[in-house]
Amino acid sequence: MTAPLPLHETRQLGRTRIHALQAGGQRLDGGAMFGVVPKPLWERRIPADDRNRIALGMRCLLVEHADGLVLIDTGVGAKEDAKFLDIYGIEAAVPGHRTMLDAALAAAGHTAADVRVVINTHLHFDHAGGNTRVDAAGAVVAAFPNARYLVHAGEHHYAMHPNERTAASYFPRNWEPLRATGQLTLVESGVELLPGIRMRPTPGHTPHHQSIVIDGGGETAVFLGDLCPTTAHVPLPWIMGYDVEPLRTLESKRALWADAAAAGWLLVFEHDATTAWGRLGQGAKGLEVVPA
Numbered sequence: 007m008t009a010p011l012p013l014h015e016t017r018q019l020g021r022t023r024i025h026a027l028q029a030g031g032q033r034l035d036g037g038a039m040f041g042v043v044p045k046p047l048w049e050r051r052i053p054a055d056d057r058n059r060i061a062l063g064m065r066c067l068l069v070e071h072a073d074g075l076v077l078i079d080t081g082v083g084a085k086e087d088a089k090f091l092d093i094y095g096i097e098a099a100v101p102g103h104r105t106m107l108d109a110a111l112a113a114a115g116h117t118a119a120d121v122r123v124v125i126n127t128h129l130h131f132d133h134a135g136g137n138t139r140v141d142a143a144g145a146v147v148a149a150f151p152n153a154r155y156l157v158h159a160g161e162h163h164y165a166m167h168p169n170e171r172t173a174a175s176y177f178p179r180n181w182e183p184l185r186a187t188g189q190l191t192l193v194e195s196g197v198e199l200l201p202g203i204r205m206r207p208t209p210g211h212t213p214h215h216q217s218i219v220i221d222g223g224g225e226t227a228v229f230l231g232d233l234c235p236t237t238a239h240v241p242l243p244w245i246m247g248y249d250v251e252p253l254r255t256l257e258s259k260r261a262l263w264a265d266a267a268a269a270g271w272l273l274v275f276e277h278d279a280t281t282a283w284g285r286l287g288q289g290a291k292g293l294e295v296v297p298a
């Protein structure tokens with residue numbers, strides 16, 4: 007099956023063209039996705055299937071930056087087996103393309119070879135799996151052969167030292183081959199990675215999770231990553247059960263919402279099945295996403 011929605015959506019962010027690229031569909035347990043929020047509340051926002059799973063996307067953001075194409079997160083890739091794909095309800099195959107992300111890139115008029123910089127919000131398999139691919143000889147190689155990959159140093163360290171709860175999300179084949187080729191650069195948050203693009207630390211989902219802030223020239227967007235995976239997660243206590251430090255997520259989200267609401271930032275939602283972006287607005291019951 008193909009994505010329920012267009013593979014890509016394009017808009018202007020100030021003077022910069024950006025594309026939301028769909029890297030695949032995913033179905034995860036609704037209870038796990040909403041943490042302590044009771045099912046009668048969350049299923050009004052996103053209905054569950056007969057396995058209690060909710061439909062999600064794996065959206066990436068492509069920025070037509072003056073220094074070259076920048077891709078934020080890379081979806082799940084194509085290295086996992088059928089059993090894995092079934093467990094996580096992943097549908098990321100498109101006939102004629104290596105991955106759905108490649109198909110989305112093509113739909114936006116680009117190829118993997120055109121990408122100059124890849125930035126990962128964190129290294130979970132559904133965000134960094136598309137960093138690498140298996141070549142004809144069976145070796146795991148860079149999926150973006152001409153790109154530098156920027157990963158937060160703390161997140162990389164955390165991923166390389168997993169525990170019993172975190173290990174199922176971190177597969178070194180998604181980034182270690184890039185170290186061998188010198189393509190992986192470990193970075194700190196706060197500094198400009200490229201003119202107008204920086205990581206904003208949004209700890210909680212993982213201790214060094216980063217949201218990516220893009221100043222497009224007169225307009226700013228933030229790629230939220232797993233700080234707020236869907237538009238249904240905008241209320242402060244709607245926090246995923248997957249988060250390792252949920253009370254830090256709460257404070258990361260509180261601080262970011264304050265800045266985003268004050269400055270009218272465009273929010274980009276990675277896992278929302280249908281909505282790529284929107285802005286914060288005041289609704290009857292608190293903050294909500296309004297179409298941008």
Ligand SMILES: [Zn+2]
Nearest residue numbers: 128130211232
């Ligand atoms: Zn994650």
